[in-house]
Amino acid sequence: MITLLFFSYLKEAVGNEQIKMEYTPITVKQLKQQLETNYGLDLQHVMVAVNEEYAQEGQLLQPGDTIAFIPPVSGG
Amino acid sequence: MITLLFFSYLKEAVGNEQIKMEYTPITVKQLKQQLETNYGLDLQHVMVAVNEEYAQEGQLLQPGDTIAFIPPVSGG
Amino acid sequence: MSTSLFTITDKPISIEEVVQKVIRPEAGAVTTFIGTVREFTNGKRTLFLQYEAYVSMAEKILEQIGNEISERWPEAKVAITHRIGRLDISDIAVVIAVSTPHRKDAYEANQYAIERIKQIVPIWKKEHWEDGTEWVGNQLETKAYPTGKPEGEDLA
Amino acid sequence: MSTSLFTITDKPISIEEVVQKVIRPEAGAVTTFIGTVREFTNGKRTLFLQYEAYVSMAEKILEQIGNEISERWPEAKVAITHRIGRLDISDIAVVIAVSTPHRKDAYEANQYAIERIKQIVPIWKKEHWEDGTEWVGNQLETKAYPTGKPEGEDLA
Numbered sequence: 001m002i003t004l005l006f007f008s009y010l011k012e013a014v015g016n017e018q019i020k021m022e023y024t025p026i027t028v029k030q031l032k033q034q035l036e037t038n039y040g041l042d043l044q045h046v047m048v049a050v051n052e053e054y055a056q057e058g059q060l061l062q063p064g065d066t067i068a069f070i071p072p073v074s075g076g
Numbered sequence: 077m078i079t080l081l082f083f084s085y086l087k088e089a090v091g092n093e094q095i096k097m098e099y100t101p102i103t104v105k106q107l108k109q110q111l112e113t114n115y116g117l118d119l120q121h122v123m124v125a126v127n128e129e130y131a132q133e134g135q136l137l138q139p140g141d142t143i144a145f146i147p148p149v150s151g152g
Numbered sequence: 153m154s155t156s157l158f159t160i161t162d163k164p165i166s167i168e169e170v171v172q173k174v175i176r177p178e179a180g181a182v183t184t185f186i187g188t189v190r191e192f193t194n195g196k197r198t199l200f201l202q203y204e205a206y207v208s209m210a211e212k213i214l215e216q217i218g219n220e221i222s223e224r225w226p227e228a229k230v231a232i233t234h235r236i237g238r239l240d241i242s243d244i245a246v247v248i249a250v251s252t253p254h255r256k257d258a259y260e261a262n263q264y265a266i267e268r269i270k271q272i273v274p275i276w277k278k279e280h281w282e283d284g285t286e287w288v289g290n291q292l293e294t295k296a297y298p299t300g301k302p303e304g305e306d307l308a
Numbered sequence: 309m310s311t312s313l314f315t316i317t318d319k320p321i322s323i324e325e326v327v328q329k330v331i332r333p334e335a336g337a338v339t340t341f342i343g344t345v346r347e348f349t350n351g352k353r354t355l356f357l358q359y360e361a362y363v364s365m366a367e368k369i370l371e372q373i374g375n376e377i378s379e380r381w382p383e384a385k386v387a388i389t390h391r392i393g394r395l396d397i398s399d400i401a402v403v404i405a406v407s408t409p410h411r412k413d414a415y416e417a418n419q420y421a422i423e424r425i426k427q428i429v430p431i432w433k434k435e436h437w438e439d440g441t442e443w444v445g446n447q448l449e450t451k452a453y454p455t456g457k458p459e460g461e462d463l464a
Contacts, residue, residue, distance in 0.1 A: 007206055008276035009287040049274070052209040068206055068274070074288035075203070075210075075234055075275025076187050076246055076266055083362055084432035085443040125430070128365040144362055144430070150444035151359070151366075151390055151431025152343050152402055152422055167323050171342060177397050180346035183339060183418075186327060190336035190409065241333050253346065255422060262339070263415050 002061055004035075005068040010046065014039055023064075029057040031067065046071050078137060080111075081144040086122065090115055099140075105133035107143065122147050157230065158214035160207045160275075162237040170247040173231035179251035183258040185266050187246040189239050199280045203236040203245060206274035210234070217268045221250070225261045228252045232265060234275060245277075313386065314370035316363045316431075318393040326403040329387035335407035339414040341422050343402040345395050355436045359392040359401060362430035366390070373424045377406070381417045384408045388421060390431060401433075 004019040011017050026034070028050065032043045047070040048055050054070075061067065080095040087093050102110070104126065108119045123146040124131050130146075137143065154161065157173055171182055189201050218230045234246045248265045252258040269275075279286045310317065313329055327338055345357050374386045390402045404421045408414040425431075435442045 005206065007204060007274065008278075009289070012287075049206075049209055052206075052212055054272075068209065070206070070274050071276065071287070072289055073270070073272065073274055074277045075205070075273050076270045081362065083360060083430065084434075085445070088443075125362075125365055128362075128368055130428075144365065146362070146430050147432065147443070148445055149426070149428065149430055150433045151361070151429050152426045167327055167340075171323055175342075175344055175398050177347035180344055182342040182344060184323075184342070185411065185414075186331075186338040186340070187411075188331055188336055188338060188407075191333035242331050251344075255341065255343075255419075258341075259415055259419050263411075266411060 001064065003066045004031075005066060007069065008071045010041065010069050010071055013041055023061070026061055027057065028055050028059045028061065028067070031061065032057075035069075043069065077140065079142045080107075081142060083145065084147045086117065086145050086147055089117055099137070102137055103133065104131050104135045104137065104143070107137065108133075111145075119145065154233075156211070157232070158211050158218060159233045160205050160210050160214075161233060161235055163235070165233050165235050165244045165247050167244070167247055170231050170233050170249045174229045174249045174251035176229065176251060179227075179229065179253055181253070181255035181258040182249055182251045183255075183262040184250075185246070185248040185262050186244055187266070189241050189243050189245060191241045193279075196281060198241065199282060200241070201239045201245070202278040202280065203234075203239060204276050204278070205234070205236045207236075210274050213273045214269070217265055217273070220268065221261045221264060224264070225252065225257045227254075228257060228261045230261065230265060232269070234269070234273070236275065310389075312367070313388070314367050314374060315389045316361050316366050316370075317389060317391055319391070321389050321391050321400045321403050323400070323403055326387050326389050326405045330385045330405045330407035332385065332407060335383075335385065335409055337409070337411035337414040338405055338407045339411075339418040340406075341402070341404040341418050342400055343422070345397050345399050345401060347397045349435075352437060354397065355438060356397070357395045357401070358434040358436065359390075359395060360432050360434070361390070361392045363392070366430050369429045370425070373421055373429070376424065377417045377420060380420070381408065381413045383410075384413060384417045386417065386421060388425070390425070390429070392431065 002021050002023050006014045028048045049068040050065050078097050078099050082090045104124050112119055125144040126141050214232045221228050221230050229251045231249045250258050250262040277288050370388045377384050377386050385407045387405045406414050406418040433444050
């Protein structure tokens with residue numbers, strides 16, 4: 001299993017803060033493409049954190065990973 | 077009459093915070109020279125305020141003026 | 153209050169408490185940055201804001217910013233508290249306190265901290281206007297997505 | 309506390325109170341500078357400091373600095389409180405708070421204020437060391453006069 005987390009407008013667009021998915025050996029980039037297709041999202045400017053660390057697009061996901069989708073931030 | 081005010085190490089050197097003097101029509105510079113002679117002070121780096129405003133050396137004193145001798149400041 | 157130097161909280165922030173975390177005998181200068189909720193942005197009135205964070209990661213990234221500052225300004229000590237939840241006009245959203253032996257470093261390191269917060273810390277704010285709501289959509293706070301999603305040229 | 313924006317006090321300074329004087333709906337950024345008593349200066353241990361001011365003039369000059377800031381940063385609002393009397397290590401000597409709509413101005417105007425305070429506000433501090441006392445004799449805090457008066461090259 002992997003856990004997906006959504007924040008800000010993505011949470012509202014997906015309709016969920018958290019989604020559990022079966023693990024398959026794919027990269028961050030492939031997961032983004034999959035979500036863009038399934039949910040009609042645009043994730044081009046969305047950063048991805050794997051287990052609370054920013055990840056490169058090419059990173060291969062591992063079973064148990066928590067993948068967070070981080071829209072452009074606006075704290076401060 | 078004029079009133080002279082001393083601060084910081086000048087107050088200790090003069091031994092007084094405040095001195096009243098008879099008014100005579102002299103400039104700030106002349107007053108400084110007079111005090112340097114009478115008290116053995118060095119006022120070269122000391123600014124002078126007349127009635128709470130920084131004054132030029134050439135300013136002529138008026139009766140009733142309050143003249144403050146302002147050593148290099150060290151607030152903050 | 154949290155005694156941690158880098159904290160996300162849903163309670164009002166005490167400036168004194170954040171400052172106390174960095175005051176120390178060897179530091180003579182403390183700078184703070186206090187971000188408050190502004191009523192008007194580009195002429196539009198804000199009623200209130202809703203801040204949301206990926207809390208556990210946000211605290212880690214705040215700590216990372218602290219480490220970046222230590223590399224650049226080795227004598228600096230930093231504490232940052234960011235509030236989430238509903239904030240009204242003039243409420244304090246963030247307090248950054250930096251102490252250093254010399255004041256120039258305290259200003260520079262503090263400014264570095266707020267710039268980095270606006271770049272990488274996973275915190276988002278939703279503007280509540282009189283006529284709707286908008287998630288603020290980029291780091292420079294100049295863009296908003298009225299539909300709740302990026303659109304138009306942002307999708308290009 | 310004084311409600312005046314520019315104040316000399318012989319009481320401990322509340323950071324929150326100084327900050328509250330400049331928080332307003334149109335400002336989203338507040339910077340503060342907090343000057344604290346440092347224990348070591350050039351390797352020498354300070355026991356405590358004694359601050360003295362020409363109070364009435366000092367408040368006027370602080371206000372003048374506020375006016376200078378308004379000329380350079382018209383949207384800035386400034387409050388400054390400086391403490392006098394005996395201050396121990398880590399006690400707060402001065403708090404400068406500046407609010408602006410945009411943060412860059414808040415940092416710049418704040419730094420301008422502390423530089424000007426160190427140049428022109430009639431406040432002096434006397435260092436109390438383990439082996440004596442010294443009036444700090446120039447604006448850069450690098451010189452002291454062990455005899456209580458300038459001497460040597462400072463007289464040249």
